[in-house]
Amino acid sequence: MSAHYLTIENIDMTFNSGKVASHVLDKVNLRVDKGEYISIIGHSGCGKSTVLNIVAGLISPTSGGVILDGSEVSKPGPDRALVFQNHSLLPWLTVYENVALAVNKTLRKTMKASERHDWILHNLAMVNMTHALDKRPAEISGGMKQRVGIARALAMQPKVLLLDEPFGALDALTRAHLQDEVMRIQAELHNTVLMITHDVDEAVLLSDRIVMMTNGPSATIGEVLSIDLPRPRDRIALADDPRYNHYRQEVLRFLYEKQRKLENLSEHRAKKDEGTASEKARAS
């Protein structure tokens, strides 16, 4: 038994598609304390989403396991609420109904109907979405959809909140705004959060620790960086803070020096996969 709240123990992941087996994750180990905000950062294709999906229970690792609050994760459940990059709200339900579906299913036994109603409104108020209760997802903006997705996840009272590039599809201004909201909510609720990101600023601003992953195949955790910045954090004040810039630089150095995707041009041309090649060139 480990004393940690969430333990990712020696996870190996191999995907088999036909005859080709690809070894995606190699011995991933991570211990997370209760109330910690962890970011996982790495180049695209390094398997960070796979880690999150394994913690969520949506896929099973080839070997190793995940232990949350003393019990092993074997299938998805509301104690590990997910916020997807593409919000994944059900388009035929209103904002209220989307959260209600989660609340009425997961808290049916612990709350009365009126309490559940208040709880739904409370969570939507927390993300400032009370004005759009009867709107359908198609009628609200991308940022608003993501807020509702967060409200839905929080309303399940999860033990750990899993965020899969939650702000990735948003424009920079909306993203900054939502990051501030997440920090405010986190200060209030002290959730345990596991967030996938590819945004260095986002990782430094939000996290207690940043987990940096090496490039795949056979990706694993390269370095873990603790961010000892006092909370509440203010993005404008931090912009001039030498410690903030130092952390930023650490992450950048890991991503672009140690884990730089080295490929020379002739190899690029030889490759059939033009799309990924140009993407990698841009990243490095």
Added chain:
Amino acid sequence: MSTSTLTSGLRFPGHSLMHAAGRAEAATRTLRFALDRVLPPVLITAVLLGIWELLCSGDGAVLPPPTQVVSDTWELIVNPFYDYGGNDVGMAWQILASLERVAYGYVLAVIAGVSLGVLVGQSTWAMRGLDPLFQVLRTVPPLAWLPISLAGFQDSNPSAIFVIFITAIWPIIINTSVGIRNIPEDYRNVARVLRLNGAEYFHRIMLPAAAPYIFSGLRIGVGLSWLAIVAAEMLIGGVGIGFFIWDAWNASLISDIILALVYVGIVGFMLDRLVVFIGNRVTRGNEAGS
């Protein structure tokens, strides 16, 4: 300048100053709608009727011109609900009798079709087993089922209903299963995280997510049902628009046939619109498949 005043008058009807302007705007809009949407079909229909009138007015014409159709069938048009017993009833009764058969057959096809579609959409094994069967059976023409169903049911009415059923069911099965297969992975994941049970998943996620596909199957199905009923009734006899047409042919009442065709077309159109209307109401807000 005046246009902008008019528009704002429409947006804020509370302003009494703008009220009259708003009403005038609404009136112009109605007129514009009439000119844009109503005039073209009316004009084209009138031209076509004129050509028909010209072509069939000569001495050697084998088909009656529209004016003669109307005068020949005037009794039928103004008296849709007469009932002289037996098959000699008004057009409304004939159509209602056909609609009743379609209703039975179609409702059965919807229930069986959606259920089978869900099964085939959910289970790969069921799809592998049933799909070849469906692909072969759906190409069998509706009327080819009639003799076998007459032999099976020993009665004309259930046979006609069976023909409707077997005609409408294929597009419903196929579209439903495609809809189920195309449920986005995200929605399935939401269901898994929430641990929805089978029944909850069915009516909370599966049906709404597949609804746009299901309704396109239902729409094709209702059209095919109406196509098949006319043909089936020609063979089984009794009250019904199909047999009415056949009967009119045997009595050389060409004008009656033409009137019946107009009614068949209008009813078929209305059935289609009805399913579309229900579909739009049910799938409101669901952009997944539309």
